[in-house]
Amino acid sequence: MTADRALRVALTACAALVAALVVLAVGALVVGLVVAEPAQATPGLGLAIAGTVQIVGIALTVAAPLGVGAGVFLAEYGRLGPPAHMLRALVQQVASIPALVHGVFGLAVFVGLLGLGPTVAAAGLAVALLLLPGIVEATEVAVRRVPDLQREAALALGASRFQVVGRVVLPSAARGVAGGVLRATARALGEAAPLILVGAVVARPSSGEGFSAVPFRLWALAQGTGREPYALALSLVGIAVALAVIGARLRAGGSER
Amino acid sequence: MSAPMTPAERLAERGLFLATGVTAFALLAVPVAVCGLGLGGLARPAGGLSSLLALRWQEPGPHGVLVPLAGTLLVGLGASLWAAPVGIGAATWIRWLAPARVRRRAREVASALAAVPPVVAGFVGLIAVAPLLARIGGVPDGRGLPAAVIVVGALALPPVIAGADRAMARVPRRRFDAALALGATRVQAIRAVIWPVAAVDLASAALLGVGRALGDAMVVLLVAGDDHGLGGPLRTLTTTIALELPRAVDPEHRDALYVAAGALALLGLLVGAARARTERAPS
Numbered sequence: 001m002t003a004d005r006a007l008r009v010a011l012t013a014c015a016a017l018v019a020a021l022v023v024l025a026v027g028a029l030v031v032g033l034v035v036a037e038p039a040q041a042t043p044g045l046g047l048a049i050a051g052t053v054q055i056v057g058i059a060l061t062v063a064a065p066l067g068v069g070a071g072v073f074l075a076e077y078g079r080l081g082p083p084a085h086m087l088r089a090l091v092q093q094v095a096s097i098p099a100l101v102h103g104v105f106g107l108a109v110f111v112g113l114l115g116l117g118p119t120v121a122a123a124g125l126a127v128a129l130l131l132l133p134g135i136v137e138a139t140e141v142a143v144r145r146v147p148d149l150q151r152e153a154a155l156a157l158g159a160s161r162f163q164v165v166g167r168v169v170l171p172s173a174a175r176g177v178a179g180g181v182l183r184a185t186a187r188a189l190g191e192a193a194p195l196i197l198v199g200a201v202v203a204r205p206s207s208g209e210g211f212s213a214v215p216f217r218l219w220a221l222a223q224g225t226g227r228e229p230y231a232l233a234l235s236l237v238g239i240a241v242a243l244a245v246i247g248a249r250l251r252a253g254g255s256e257r
Numbered sequence: 258m259s260a261p262m263t264p265a266e267r268l269a270e271r272g273l274f275l276a277t278g279v280t281a282f283a284l285l286a287v288p289v290a291v292c293g294l295g296l297g298g299l300a301r302p303a304g305g306l307s308s309l310l311a312l313r314w315q316e317p318g319p320h321g322v323l324v325p326l327a328g329t330l331l332v333g334l335g336a337s338l339w340a341a342p343v344g345i346g347a348a349t350w351i352r353w354l355a356p357a358r359v360r361r362r363a364r365e366v367a368s369a370l371a372a373v374p375p376v377v378a379g380f381v382g383l384i385a386v387a388p389l390l391a392r393i394g395g396v397p398d399g400r401g402l403p404a405a406v407i408v409v410g411a412l413a414l415p416p417v418i419a420g421a422d423r424a425m426a427r428v429p430r431r432r433f434d435a436a437l438a439l440g441a442t443r444v445q446a447i448r449a450v451i452w453p454v455a456a457v458d459l460a461s462a463a464l465l466g467v468g469r470a471l472g473d474a475m476v477v478l479l480v481a482g483d484d485h486g487l488g489g490p491l492r493t494l495t496t497t498i499a500l501e502l503p504r505a506v507d508p509e510h511r512d513a514l515y516v517a518a519g520a521l522a523l524l525g526l527l528v529g530a531a532r533a534r535t536e537r538a539p540s
Binding site for chain 2: 013022032066077090091094097109136189199243248
């Protein structure tokens with residue numbers, strides 16, 4: 001009975017430790033923001049914000065249609081065929097590749113081979129590759145949740161396969177798909193590793209070239225003084241978590257319908 | 258007898274297939290290209306194989322890839338030692354012991370935590386964990402292996418908790434109830450029924466969570482310390498690639514970095530393969 005009690009205490013302690021870590025981390029950021037001494041502003045904040053908006057925009061413009069298309073294919077056309085099995089396995093494998101590897105790819109292919117140079121375009125494409133697996137998986141899950149009854153009803157009325165997808169399945173799965181895209185947006189917003197390799201800069205040199213991004217700026221200024229890194233960290237975490245929570249709610253809500 | 262598709266629908270269906278093809282190509286391109294670069298460096302390294310396999314990584318050479326690889330594996334081992342039991346323990350508490358109201362909240366918080374950008378986690382490590390270690394642990398400036406183990410472990414917690422929760426969800430509820438009906442306490446039922454049944458899935462959830470966090474560059478970049486030398490001698494695959502590849506000009510150095518990138522990609526693929534196996538496993 002005492003072992004029983006000890007285990008119960010240990011399990012509760014684990015959960016408490018996780019909660020304490022969260023509170024301490026948020027507390028450290030807030031306290032840091034308050035007590036940090038003001039320092040001279042580092043130029044380039046505007047460049048970073050503009051860069052992040054552009055990178056997220058490019059990444060989503062590329063990854064959302066491709067990922068949603070592939071997810072719909074997996075759920076509606078492929079399901080059991082060999083191509084779908086292979087694609088699904090590929091998605092699962094690639095999803096675990098670290099973001100830095102996408103940066104290496106971006107540096108070698110987008111910056112070098114395709115000659116884009118260190119630009120938001122190269123960075124946005126590298127981030128797009130990073131988002132693809134997540135969007136494909138979320139879309140497939142959302143589309144599969146649509147009850148077969150709806151498909152059969154549409155087919156019985158004489159709809160073609162694509163008409164079933166376009167007019168019946170996708171509208172019902174829209175919330176889940178949007179939730180997956182929002183989650184991907186949260187990820188794109190906070191990803192710094194690929195940008196280091198693609199060649200982000202803190203501030204534009206006098207030649208006028210170069211791009212920046214908020215998570216990259218946080219990394220670059222992390223060891224500096226002043227309030228800015230704390231403010232950057234809190235805004236990044238706030239926006240990313242908010243987007244992810246809204247995304248999760250959309251996905252969960254979609255299943256009840 | 259299906260209705261004729263409008264030209265727009267026909268076009269959209271083509272677009273769907275095209276998107277799938279492009280996605281498959283893009284997904285393949287990244288690991289193939291990076292592993293290819295790594296293999297190229299491995300096949301005919303500009304500095305010779307002996308430099309690549311040296312047990313040192315320094316300027317101007319040799320650049321022994323085993324050094325950062327060992328650093329990465331060391332951080333992973335350390336992080337899993339604490340994050341796996343804590344994550345599984347927390348997930349167990351949330352699923353089987355927490356009051357219903359807390360349970361729902363706790364799940365939401367755990368899934369929201371997964372969205373925290375790694376660079377922010379690294380920053381918290383830098384401003385909170387490192388000073389703490391410096392003060393109580395006597396580590397000069399607090400950065401190095403211990404700080405990396407703590408922060409990488411923390412970053413692994415959300416996926417470990419989510420994975421462990423899924424693993425235990427697969428245990429049929431009636432087995433838990435049967436144990437309770439026989440007079441077991443909830444904790445006894447967890448120990449005698451839930452954990453043994455879910456053991457394999459729990460272990461892989463822990464492995465996957467840590468495997469994910471391991472590949473993340475930002476955390477270790479911020480808490481490892483710039484000095485790749487001593488103190489907490491910590492050089493990992495990610496820190497090495499991120500700090501040195503953008504500036505590497507020497508072909509020998511570049512090849513070594515490509516081999517490191519290939520190794521990192523391969524590590525990710527291994528974690529992915531493990532994940533594919535567990536998620537396909539029927540239970």
